[in-house]
Structure formats: structure tokens, C-alpha cells
Amino acid sequence: MFKTLYAKLAAVLLGLFCLIGVFYVLLTLFTTQMHLQEVNQKLNRTLAEHLVSKNILMTEGRINEAVLKDIFHMLMVINPSIEIYLLDSSGRILAFSAPPGKVKRQEVSLEPIRRFLNKNATLPILGDDPRDVSRKKIFSVCPIPVTGPVEGYLYVILSGEEYDSVAQMLQGSYILRLSTGVVIGGLLFALLAGLVLFNLLTRRLRRLASTMEAFKQSDFSEPLKQSVHDKGRFGDEIDRLGETFNQMTDRIVLQMTKLKETDALRRELVANVSHDLRTPLASLQGYLETLLLKEGTLTPKEHRNYLEVATKHSERLGRLVSELFELAKLDSHETQPHVEPFSLSELVQDVVQKFRLAAEKKKIRLRAELRKDLPFISADIGLIERVLENLIENALRYTPERGAITLALVLNNDRVKIQVADTGCGIPEEELPYIFDRFYRVEKHERSDGAGLGLAIAKRILELHGSSIEASSVVNNGSTFTFHLPVSR
Numbered sequence: 001m002f003k004t005l006y007a008k009l010a011a012v013l014l015g016l017f018c019l020i021g022v023f024y025v026l027l028t029l030f031t032t033q034m035h036l037q038e039v040n041q042k043l044n045r046t047l048a049e050h051l052v053s054k055n056i057l058m059t060e061g062r063i064n065e066a067v068l069k070d071i072f073h074m075l076m077v078i079n080p081s082i083e084i085y086l087l088d089s090s091g092r093i094l095a096f097s098a099p100p101g102k103v104k105r106q107e108v109s110l111e112p113i114r115r116f117l118n119k120n121a122t123l124p125i126l127g128d129d130p131r132d133v134s135r136k137k138i139f140s141v142c143p144i145p146v147t148g149p150v151e152g153y154l155y156v157i158l159s160g161e162e163y164d165s166v167a168q169m170l171q172g173s174y175i176l177r178l179s180t181g182v183v184i185g186g187l188l189f190a191l192l193a194g195l196v197l198f199n200l201l202t203r204r205l206r207r208l209a210s211t212m213e214a215f216k217q218s219d220f221s222e223p224l225k226q227s228v229h230d231k232g233r234f235g236d237e238i239d240r241l242g243e244t245f246n247q248m249t250d251r252i253v254l255q256m257t258k259l260k261e262t263d264a265l266r267r268e269l270v271a272n273v274s275h276d277l278r279t280p281l282a283s284l285q286g287y288l289e290t291l292l293l294k295e296g297t298l299t300p301k302e303h304r305n306y307l308e309v310a311t312k313h314s315e316r317l318g319r320l321v322s323e324l325f326e327l328a329k330l331d332s333h334e335t336q337p338h339v340e341p342f343s344l345s346e347l348v349q350d351v352v353q354k355f356r357l358a359a360e361k362k363k364i365r366l367r368a369e370l371r372k373d374l375p376f377i378s379a380d381i382g383l384i385e386r387v388l389e390n391l392i393e394n395a396l397r398y399t400p401e402r403g404a405i406t407l408a409l410v411l412n413n414d415r416v417k418i419q420v421a422d423t424g425c426g427i428p429e430e431e432l433p434y435i436f437d438r439f440y441r442v443e444k445h446e447r448s449d450g451a452g453l454g455l456a457i458a459k460r461i462l463e464l465h466g467s468s469i470e471a472s473s474v475v476n477n478g479s480t481f482t483f484h485l486p487v488s489r
């Protein structure tokens, strides 16, 4: 029933206002009664004294019956709500003005009487009601005689108008009715205003809750169609909650997308890896089995030929496994670049030297354009060497005889631009965006020994250095790979 926050708040507010209303009515009843009693007792304070001083009610301890009767009669006519009791000095009731059987007490307490007789006492003072053992009433009292030793008391109960219920009291007083009406009206207005306000405040919470629900239904994969705090901004806790939720959903959606992509990539990778491992492995196995089967029947030349092919396949297999392992290590952050300042010119010269023989074999001109005053750069020397090797290996692989490969280093503000350019077969423009993907190989190119991981490794290494690599190419004209590294400070 009270599932929504609004319903709960409304119920609490209603309960609170009812409580305030009841409290107000009870308080009014109590204070009004006290006020009436105070006024009544103050007005009639000297009534008993007046009666005692004007009439001789007792002489030497005996009641003056005739005088008493006259007084009873007179007061009954003037004010029937007044009750008169004649008490002895200990408070015992000697005579009264009520019909027989009405009086329930034998005596009344003297303590309130003494308090009343003290002129400084604050009124109202309530004394025992002889007609009801459980009730107290206002009174006027006077010792008999007024001065001298006390023989008894004239005890006058000033019943006046008394209200037993709220309704009775309201009926009796126009002012009370009016003020109660005003208070109830005020409470109702405040309740209404409170409900409207709560509705306004909880509306944003309701919207937030329904957006969260919708996001949950979408399996946490769909971004929020509408920002939680699109309508109105208050900068309060609800807005902050909405903002945090927005950021959270963005993050979750991003992570989910990444997770899905990674999962798809992993599947593809496993498929590619198994395919790429199976092919050379099957060939290797085939050649070795043939060697075993035809043992003795093969000429030494054929024998050597078979062994050479098998070795080539096993080399390819080994390279593939080590490349995969290298990439996995780079991905898992196991390999962290050990950044240090070093001379890039020297590194380039070393790498060029390493490939010189292979280049000469293919009659390719491999050269480095270096500047003597190039500053040191900050990077992991081993990993950058790997990048250069991969790029030169590719250039050598895809450049025909009599071509040229040029490595150029250019200082560009606080970075050094490194370019590896060749005059090879080039890469079709539409394939350029994919060549850095794992296992990607350009269809038209002759099948090489590579597994399509060289550029992916280079890209990952540069990513770990906070850099990137770009490729530009013109088919049958050549390709250029460019990346930047920071100058050491």
C-alpha cells in the first residue's frame, strides 16, 4: 500500500497533522477549563466568607438549622449550580443542600481548604467534590466563625458551567469554535501544500527510479535515452544522485561494449591462432611422415629438400608462437616500457646495419637519413628496436628488387618524427585502416611467412609509450609508416 516514497511521506504528514490537531483540541479544552475555573473561583472567592459573616451558622458547636435552611433555599433560587456543605473543623460533612443520596463522601480533604484560605494562593484550587469521589471541583470556603477558633467551615462548590466533552465545549463557545475552525483549516491547507510539495520533490526521484528500472531492463547495455536531470537542475542530492547514475551508466555501457568487443576479439584470435598454428604444423607433420615412410628410397638431395622444408615450417611455427607470446605479454601489461634516454640515431644505425645483408641480397637500397644534432629521446630502447625491426622486415618483404627503403628522423618541437618509407607494392587505401589489426593480411599480397602480428605488436608497443603509428601508401608506389617519440628532458 505504501510502496512509494510519496505515499509514505503523505501518510506521515497526515498522521503528524492529525496528532497536532488532537493535541491542539485537548490543550484548548484543558486551558479553557482552567481559565473558566480560575475566573469562576476568583469571582466567587468571597462568597462563603460573605455568607458566614452575614449569618450565624453555628453557636458553640451546634448547627443553626433555621439559618442554614434559609441560606440553602436562597442560593438554590439565585444559582442552582451552587452546592453548599457545612463541615466540622476536621472536614466531616455535617449538613448539605443536595437531595438525599446524592452526596457520596463523608468528609472532604482540608488541605485544599487551607491553601484557599492562604490569601496569596494562585487560583484555581480544586477541592474534593462530595457528590463524586473521583472528581475535584472549584470551591469557596470560609471558617466558622470568620475569626477566632475554628468550629467548622462553610464549603461552597462552584460547579458553574463545566464541559465533559470537546463537542460540548465547542457548542458552548463561539470563540472556541472559530479558533478551532481556523486551526483545522490551517492544518488542512498546510497538509495540502505539503502533499503538493512532496509530489514535486518526489517526482524527480520517481523519474530517476523509472530510468534506473529501464536501464536494468536493457541488460545494462543501452545508454540512457534521456539524461536523468534533463528537466531542471537544483544541484541538490537528487541531482547529484542522477548525475552519478548517468556517469555510472555511461561507464557500465562502455565497459559492456568493451567486454563484448574483447570477447569477440578473443574468439576471433583463438580461431586465427588455431588456424595459423595448424597449417604449418600439418605441413611439418606431412613432410616428417613422408621422410619416415620413404626412408631408404629417397635420394640424398630429396632427403635434404624435405628436411629443409620441414625446418622452414617449424621456424615459422616458432616465430608465430613467440610473436603471440610477445603480444599477450604486451596486452597483459606484463611488459612495462622501461623508459630511459638514448640516442635514436645510434639505434637506427644499428638496426639498419642488422638488415643490410638481407637488403643487399634483394638489391634493395636501405639507408638512414640522420641528423647529427638530434637530441636523445625517452623510450624503452628494446621495444623501439622491435618496432623498427618489424617495419623494416615488412618493407623488405613487400618491396621488389632494386627498390629503396629509407629511415628518416626529424626533430619536431619536443618530439622526434620517425618515418620508415619504401618503394614497394603499397597497400590499397581501403585496407589501410585494418593493417594494424591482429592477423590482418592484405589479400592481394603474396602469402608471407608472417602471421599478421608484426604491425599489431608495433602499434601496441607505441601505445604503451603513449604514442601511435600511422601508415600512408600508394599502390605500386610505396608505403610510409610514421610515429613519434618524445625528446628526453
Ligand code: ADP
Binding pocket: 390, 394, 395, 398, 422, 424, 425, 426, 427, 435, 436, 440, 441, 442, 443, 445, 448, 449, 450, 451, 452, 453, 454, 455, 456, 479
Ligand atoms: P605480416 O607478418 O603478415 O607482415 P604485419 O602485421 O606486419 O603482418 O602486416 C600486416 C599486413 O600489412 C601485411 O600482411 C601486409 O599485407 C601489409 N603490409 C605491412 N607492411 C607493408 C609494407 N611496407 N608494404 C606493403 N604492405 C605492407
